[in-house]
Amino acid sequence: MRLSRVISLLAALLFGGAVAQAGTGWPGDAPRKVVSLNLCTDQLAMLLAEPGQLAAVTPLAANPRSSAMADHAADLPVTHGRAEEVYLLAPDLVVAGQFTDRATVDMLRRLGLRVEEFAPVYDLSDIPARLARMGALLGQEARAQAMIDAFTADLATLRADTPGPRAALYYANGYTSGDASLAGQILVAAGFRNIASEMGYGAIGALPLELLAMAAPDVVITGRPYPGASRSEAVMDHPVVSALKRGRVAGTVTDRDWVCGTPHVLRAVSEMARLRRKVEAGQ
Amino acid sequence: MTRVLAPLALLVAALFVASLLVGPASLAPLDSLAGLFGGGEGPVAMVMREIRLPRALLAAMIGASLGLAGAAMQGYLRNPLAEPGLIGVSGSAALGAVLAIQTGLSAAFALALPLAALAGALGGVLLVLALAGPRGGALVLILAGIAISAMAGALTQLALNLSQNPFAVNEIVFWMMGSLADRSMTHLWLALPFTLLGWLLLAGLGRGLDALTLGEDAAQAMGIDLARLRLLLILGTACVVGAGTAVAGAIGFVGLVVPHLLRPLVGAQPSRLLPASALGGAAMLLAADLAVRLILPERDLKLGVLTALVGAPLFLHLIYKTRREMA
The missing domain is CATH 3.40.50.1980 (Nitrogenase molybdenum iron protein domain)
Structure with a gap:
């Protein structure tokens, strides 16, 4: 759609x-x-x-x-x-x-x-x-x-039925979400496989940078930094994260469409579905 | 001399290698070393070069800085309680770093962050030395340290609470307790120049500090320029503590514990304590950083928690001893 x-x-x-x-x-x-x-x-x-x-x-x-x-x-x-x-x-x-x-x-x-x-x-x-x-x-x-x-x-209509590329959600302080969270469900509905779920994360948990690097996801989806700098968010610009994004399509979590369980999450799902098609086109 | 330094150097080397081999990603040791030294762009090389190597290097570098600064300050003040963390120098450096980040100064040019932390540390050292006086009486030193630590801590928290960034408040723990998690080579390059400069300044203090053990008059009679010694100490301490705190937060007690443990081994001679303490500090921080990854690896335990668990009982012991001597 x-x-x-x-x-x-x-x-x-x-x-x-x-x-x-x-x-x-x-x-x-x-x-x-x-x-x-x-x-x-x-x-x-x-x-x-x-x-x-x-x-x-x-x-x-x-x-x-x-x-x-x-x-x-x-x-x-x-x-x-x-x-x-x-x-x-x-x-x-x-x-x-x-x-x-x-x-x-x-x-x-x-x-x-x-x-x-x-x-x-x-x-x-x-x-x-x-x-x-x-x-x-x-x-x-x-x-x-x-x-x-x-x-x-x-x-x-939006939901993808075949599991597609492997994606990682990576937020401030190195947190990620597995399938037992709304963000994880948005990824799944958009047709991504979530590396956090492969590793056994249920809801939200800290994902060590080393494990992110070793998992080598097809796409890294990071949060969007808030105004006023913070070192919590700086980890999203770590050289390892930059290297994982280099030469590939990268995604961003738009907080307003992701945090609350309202029909507006459909915007997040369709945005992620678009990202998935871009990733698949590049593979 | 080498009887003390050689085993310490070996210990640092062993802990450094262990630090490279321990992490949440279970890599075989040989693969790790291949990833570190061989070419290639695979995930193993990335983990080794961009995550573990900077972490181990920073632990060794900052640990050495703290050990060296502790030994130098204790030598100058002739007081075993002088320590950059306890007397508020690290806290002031953290305040400088937080202000640089929150005002956006750190984004303005690369070295703004360590420079701001250095300025904070400089302010902390100057205040402590001004308040404690050249003889550094134990009670006044500790009182001054408590006041400066509390003020720097409160201002750091205020700056983070006023930030419009929702994550900033959570960072209070980092700035108070320190951590080396997810640091990168960028952080190492930021801290390295000031650390090397500080090491250079502090390493040259040995002869002056030796003379000072005989008292100020005797030291002056031996041709030691006390004003110059004091200036070098202030600048050197501010450089190493500022640079370390800017990238790893305020890590306490290393500068207290290490000189105290090593002093008997070097015959209580400050010039011999300086290099031994630097190596000892590197070993202690490498060990502490290994421990935070082995105990509760998923909880991001802060370095300062471990160093304080080791350091605080020793601190109490030192206070007890000081009290007995004063009685």
């Missing part, structure tokens, strides 16, 4: 749902004021909520490096995840991630607020379940179902 087609599908996902549901959304018992405390619940809620239903998101949601929906979030108020400011907004519902600060979540519950927590997504097949849950919480079940159907269909 071409990228332009994916984008148009996503656009249909984003806006088509709203049009189809106009007038029928906002059922009587749905929460009217929702605050989100996690980048990924921010995006799920932005995808599904009625205009005005989502009262605040995190600052990360408006950052185009980390958020696939930064434009959308730019118009929303933000909180910095402190119990005090969330409580003062008097939300009917708070959505948080499983790794949101425990002290904050417990405090909000003690204050009598309803807090719903979302586990991180480790598999593409978790995404429909997350959409369905957020849809149910927000009283937007029909919109969620439409999005799930579109996501499932698009993923089926």
Whole structure:
């Protein structure tokens, strides 16, 4: 599938749902004021909520490096995840991630607020379940179902069935992801074989540079450095990594499409599928 | 003299070879050596030349620097507690390096990083010597060291906390504890010029330090220019500690432990302690770096953790001894 087609599908996902549901959304018992405390619940809620239903998101949601929906979030108020400011907004519902600060979540519950927590997504097949849950919480079940159907269909079209070239994910501090992580699943869906899985990495782990060199992957996919230098990210420019990239196609992880389990991961899958075709053409 | 230096040199050589042969990729020793010395561009050659060789060279070089600087400072201050890590010189160097990275100066020109660390170390040494005075009383020296270490550490953390880079905060541990993981030849070339210059400056101090064991007046009567000695010591220490810290973080206790262990073997003569301590420091850091790869290899254990585990009990012992002497 071409990228332009994916984008148009996503656009249909984003806006088509709203049009189809106009007038029928906002059922009587749905929460009217929702605050989100996690980048990924921010995006799920932005995808599904009625205009005005989502009262605040995190600052990360408006950052185009980390958020696939930064434009959308730019118009929303933000909180910095402190119990005090969330409580003062008097939300009917708070959505948080499983790794949101425990002290904050417990405090909000003690204050009598309803807090719903979302586990991180480790598999593409978790995404429909997350959409369905957020849809149910927000009283937007029909919109969620439409999005799930579109996501499932698009993923089926994109998914490669034959395992292709060997790829390595290599991030700051020498970390990599195996198949039991969302990033690993994106690689597999795009038709790569992940060297981390060959070596027995499940989710995320440190990959010694020596093992990366010995594995000699067909393509190294590195993270994109954040502004403000760090020596954690400098390892992605180590001579060994540069040598593995030399004369070959190299890939980059665009964080905003990779970190959260939302339909936007399809952009990462199609970008990786394009990379795979380039690698295969060069072999 | 050779009775001490020859075994130490052999030990360094053996540890150096071991360091080349140990790593997460299990390579047969013969293949490793073929990869190191033979031509070829295969993965084995890459691992040996770009990962293990710079690591072993840096461990030997920085260890020698720390041992040498420790011996020289202890000789000058006539105090066994003087050590670049403990008295805040390494911490100040780390602050210089962090500031260079965070302000983007290190990207401006190649030697900016070691130069900034050198400037930090220079500031640290000057402060310590100014606060401790020429005689370097143990209590004042340690108090000054604690203050400088705490201030440099706090400013380093502040700089990293203020960084807009999400990874920067995690690097506090590296700058406090040091590590040689995934260093490259680039780092070796950055540190080498200043290290060699510092070695040269410190190695020439032997005669002056010997004379100083008799007291300052006696040393001056023997024709030792104490102001010059002090200047060379400051510059030499700043060069070696700054260069080492810039690429491997602040590694403590090597300069404390090694001179202490070797002093009895060289008859407590500073001029003989300097080369012995350099070799001993290289051996200790090579051994520590081997240990972090053998114990918990997947956890990226920091070098400073191991050197502190060995060094801190010895430090307590020295304080206890100092207290008894003062009583």
